[in-house]
Amino acid sequence: MSDLLRRLRARGWRVTAQRRVVAEVLDGEHVHLTADEVHARAVLRLPEISRATVYNTLGELVLLGEVAELSADGRAKRYDPNAHRPHQHLVCTGCGLIRDVRPTGDPLDGLPAGQRFGFTLSGAEVVYRGLCPSCG
Amino acid sequence: MSDLLRRLRARGWRVTAQRRVVAEVLDGEHVHLTADEVHARAVLRLPEISRATVYNTLGELVLLGEVAELSADGRAKRYDPNAHRPHQHLVCTGCGLIRDVRPTGDPLDGLPAGQRFGFTLSGAEVVYRGLCPSCG
DNA sequence: TTGGGTGCAAATGGTTTGCAGGTGT
DNA sequence: ACACCTGCAAACCATTTGCACCCAA
Numbered sequence: 001m002s003d004l005l006r007r008l009r010a011r012g013w014r015v016t017a018q019r020r021v022v023a024e025v026l027d028g029e030h031v032h033l034t035a036d037e038v039h040a041r042a043v044l045r046l047p048e049i050s051r052a053t054v055y056n057t058l059g060e061l062v063l064l065g066e067v068a069e070l071s072a073d074g075r076a077k078r079y080d081p082n083a084h085r086p087h088q089h090l091v092c093t094g095c096g097l098i099r100d101v102r103p104t105g106d107p108l109d110g111l112p113a114g115q116r117f118g119f120t121l122s123g124a125e126v127v128y129r130g131l132c133p134s135c136g
Numbered sequence: 137m138s139d140l141l142r143r144l145r146a147r148g149w150r151v152t153a154q155r156r157v158v159a160e161v162l163d164g165e166h167v168h169l170t171a172d173e174v175h176a177r178a179v180l181r182l183p184e185i186s187r188a189t190v191y192n193t194l195g196e197l198v199l200l201g202e203v204a205e206l207s208a209d210g211r212a213k214r215y216d217p218n219a220h221r222p223h224q225h226l227v228c229t230g231c232g233l234i235r236d237v238r239p240t241g242d243p244l245d246g247l248p249a250g251q252r253f254g255f256t257l258s259g260a261e262v263v264y265r266g267l268c269p270s271c272g
Numbered sequence: 273t274t275g276g277g278t279g280c281a282a283a284t285g286g287t288t289t290g291c292a293g294g295t296g297t
Numbered sequence: 298a299c300a301c302c303t304g305c306a307a308a309c310c311a312t313t314t315g316c317a318c319c320c321a322a
Contacts, residue, residue, distance in 0.1 A: 015322095019277085048279080049278090052278075071210055076310085099255075104247070111224075115237040121266035152301095192288090210312095
């Protein structure tokens with residue numbers, strides 16, 4: 001069984017066939033699927049899985065901090081399974097391809113005290129935009 | 137007339153009462169309204185303006201590069217009239233307040249060559265998260 | 273056994289669109 | 298005058314929810 005499922009089971013998550021399939025579909029690097037894409041792939045392994053269950057499961061994984069939600073583009077949200085490792089995204093403005101990239105330093109350092117308006121900062125999200133090798 | 141309307145008219149934009157009101161509502165600093173909020177404020181000045189026209193107008197302003205779209209939160213998009221001046225956003229995770237902040241350097245410098253995957257970079261968006269003075 | 277999970281279908285919320293009539297240039 | 302804009306209402310799409318049934322622990 002995957003580390004993910006082991007961790008979730010330890011936290012009292014009831015493991016069903018549907019949830020296992022969703023977790024399997026999300027496994028990998030540079031995976032940023034929409035809920036519908038997750039459902040489409042899940043159906044190949046478990047034909048009777050419903051969209052509602054995929055949405056419910058994705059929502060729980062986000063709450064549990066195991067999956068990150070990318071509301072980046074104007075359309076459907078995308079789900080990123082690498083929530084445990086901090087990273088940023090590089091998005092192709094031509095074809096929509098998304099790659100994970102690793103920060104060189106703490107992005108919070110980019111915001112000087114004089115620009116913090118009294119906020120207590122907890123994090124920062126960075127999206128780099130450009131053309132990928134195929135589109136450039 | 138505002139600089140915005142003058143610029144748009146010069147680009148062949150037909151100026152109607154509805155469009156003028158939408159442009160007026162969007163005027164200011166730290167303005168990040170949803171389409172519905174824009175409509176609500178526009179109605180105060182022009183009671184018969186429809187939601188569809190507000191959406192159409194906002195969409196055109198985005199295409200023309202005069203207004204930036206923030207798909208940041210999971211819900212409705214927000215519209216930022218300061219598209220002409222590069223800036224980033226500071227979002228309160230408590231109440232949703234959004235402030236404009238100015239970058240200290242080029243955010244692109246944060247992505248080393250070895251992490252660019254052959255992309256030709258064109259820009260970066262940064263969202264800082266934290267608690268505002270009222271929520272902290 | 274039983275509380276939580278699931279599928280279905282309907283509801284929701286944001287946004288877009290088709291169309292008949294109106295208006296800025 | 299004419300191309301473009303507007304309001305209305307219906308369509309659309311992603312997501313959520315109510316509910317009766319089902320099953321992992």
